Amino acid sequence: MQERNFVQAGDTIGHAITALQFMERELLLFATFWFIIGALDDLAIDVCWLWLRLTGRSPALGISRAEVAGRLEGRIAVLIAAWQEGAVIGHTIRHALGAWPQPELTLYLGCYRNDPGTIAAAMAAAGNDPRLRIVIHERAGPTTKADCLNRLYRALAEDERRTDQRFRTVVIHDAEDMVHPAELAVIDRAIGSAGLVQLPVRPEPQPRSPWIGGHYCEEFTEAHAKLLVVRDALRVPVPAAGVGCGIARDLLDLLAARRLREGEGDGGPFSTTCLTEDYELGYLVWREGRRTRFIRVRDEDGELVATRAYFPASLEAAVRQKARWIHGIAFQEWERLGWGTRLADLWMTLRDRREPFSALVLASGYVLVLVELLLALARLAQIDIPPRPSPALQVMLGICAGALVWRAAARFAFTTHEYGPGEGLRALLRIPVANVIAIIAGRRALATYVRTLLGETVRWDKTEHTRHPAADGLAMLPSGGAR
Template sequence: MHGGGAVLELAELAFRELALFAAFGFLLGALDNLAIDLLWLRRMIRRLAGRRDAAPWAIADLPAPDRPGRHAVFIPAWDEAAVIRAMLENTVWRFAGQDYRLFVGCYPNDPATRAEIEAVARRAANVRMVVCPDPGPTTKADCLNTLWRALEREEADSGTRFKSVILHDAEDVVHPEEIALFDRLIERHDLVQIPVVPLPHPRSRWVAGHYCDEFAEAHGKDLVIRDSLHAGVPSAGVGCALARDALGALAAERGGLPFDADSLTEDYELGLSLAERGRSGTFVRCRGGDSQGLIAVQAHFPATLAEAVRQKTRWVAGIALYGWERLGWHGGVADFWMRVRDRSTILAALVLLAAYLAMLIGFVLLIAALATDYTLPPMTPVLALLLGINFGLLLWRLAVRAMFTGFVYGRREAMRAVPRAIVSNIIAMIAARRAMTHYVFARRDRPPAWDKTRHIFPETAVPRP
């Protein structure tokens, strides 16, 4: 013992054990991420070299569709009066001249949202309001199933079969060329996912901003590699096209309804469920024509800590916990690896908590050494080695995240991405704790309620007469 009594001795033990646990956890996670980084670098080198098997740069590089078809766009809406009219007007404006139908789901006990949808539907013939039979909120999947029934009725009445179902939310800013992209690729794949790009919030640079960092990296690198490894591609729930025949086959298995109303993250599970049935999914990044930029979906994400934690709690519970329980482990090595990554959020949060606690205890020990005759214990060689390696990998990780944020949002946001990693970690730890509580104490005999967050729609995206 190095002086200071039993309390300091206990603090030394806690610091050592927490630091070792965190160091080993960080090393495993960092090596996992490093493998994805290296695979992405290899892919980019092949793409720059003009390899024929590399991903296309732009939509013009894709072959024209064999049979152009009609596309159904599903937009479930509960308590969305603040955004739904602007979103629908913007979507109709951007999709002008294309073959599509908007199916917008709402509820009988949400008259404000219904009124906003009706205002657009009176002027736009390709907007159809569908009222769910039960009062809301039920679940998002339940609303989507109501839209599916409406699609089947329209097909029966018109004699025309839709080519795909495109998923969007009530706050989405769509891209004008996404239907053209889906029309080309849905003939070769049963699921096509385009990137999601969070919009920076001028009054929430840190909370809303951390979504910018996470999606820039996840949809700029992680899902790109997941697709290149031919692992199952999960749907993001927006900016996703599903082949009509594939959804129909899934509905036939599930009693006529393709979306699982008992799932917290029905979009994520849908993509993996299709992959387990041998269906092809792909994640595609390419640019539109006429300087339209990346074909992607844009949207504002939660701007307050409480709303961000609430949303992340649902994601963690649905993917890491219920997803494990409901989907299990299927597929080959690549699928197993990707599911480990999906479900490691709880463990990652524990590692982060251990690291922050070790830092706090270490700071207390340092203060004790400066203020008293207490002597700090020497660091063990194993811990010193791990800390050195992890420090180097941490610098690499922060640089990679900043780089991907910079690709999308520019240099200033890239610089903010480094300190914003702390905000991301705090939200992840709180969400993981709440997700575990939800999972342990939730009633399994009751379907999950639609746990939505408040949405805003960017004024700059609203078309002007």
């Protein structure tokens, strides 16, 4: 009887080892193949960026203090939609109005009638500055950011009719943003040759959240120091980031008319049914025949002209935010925008929409690591296991390892250049953190998209903001230098 039990246990272990080896082989084939495809895609971006740098086609642009303080060529309206932002909106308003002394500026802040905290904080921060215009939405909040922006657009158009003075440029920001003093001057200079201008976004390191909040630093740095630079050079659509984005005033009227013709919303220029109306904005401007630009500039003190902000510091908030991005860009915009016709357009569109599949590949890779650990334990227990993967798979694994080293080196280099070597080293340690967030967010985005296909209304998962960089002593002075 005992001997039979041993035989049965041996058979069970043998079946388990066979199953693990089958999983190992299939996961290796799937994960390594797609890792290599992704690595080649990223390498193509690296090569394009290096070529731009070596040929001088991506020069290190700068802006002088005289240009920062000079008059603008036309009037600029800054739109900020706010819902329950009482903790940060005061810092945003005070800093923006202090950093931008230009009389050509009007800052439109959209609030809701059932959000007295945000309204009170905004009024207290404005002081007697006549350049702030608080617009109270007639609907109770929350609606969506796009709906609030459409309300601000209507208020702006009404002001133009009343004063007979038209704005040249409209800039979009979020309620938690800390702006750079040179931003308006840079956008004003570039908008003459483009319909839309996007400036970099610079997440600020957070000592209270070095892993979750910090992982945005390397992701945005690589995207806004390399990927968008390449997109701009290829003359493909540059998607707006929703902050630090300037658009020619006349284009808002064209987009509003387009929405009205299509029967979408109340005819405003921003889509109220899309989770990523900012991303879509860049593509729609490009389809109107106007160029979209990404401008990367430094001031005389070497500071990047960028929007600075704290990003989500908790796992749940980061997953919720990224799931919204993936849902909007990878799923909704597939339906709304379709695909490009030029090869470069198709390439960038595929890159934008690969996140759900990338999450699947990453998850497969981590399952593979678990399988390998179990097989290693079996070998340590002196269980006889057939030979390891074939030579072809060994070569593929070697390519993946080399690609990982290259990607890690690039991430370290870009992050170190912007934040210093300490943050560069942390960027390497945060790679697993970023991967886990991407996997969970990809699953959540797919689940919410499937629910919308089954009839569920698209919901806006707003990111909560409790801290502002300007409140932590990171304020940039109007002279253009960071202090």
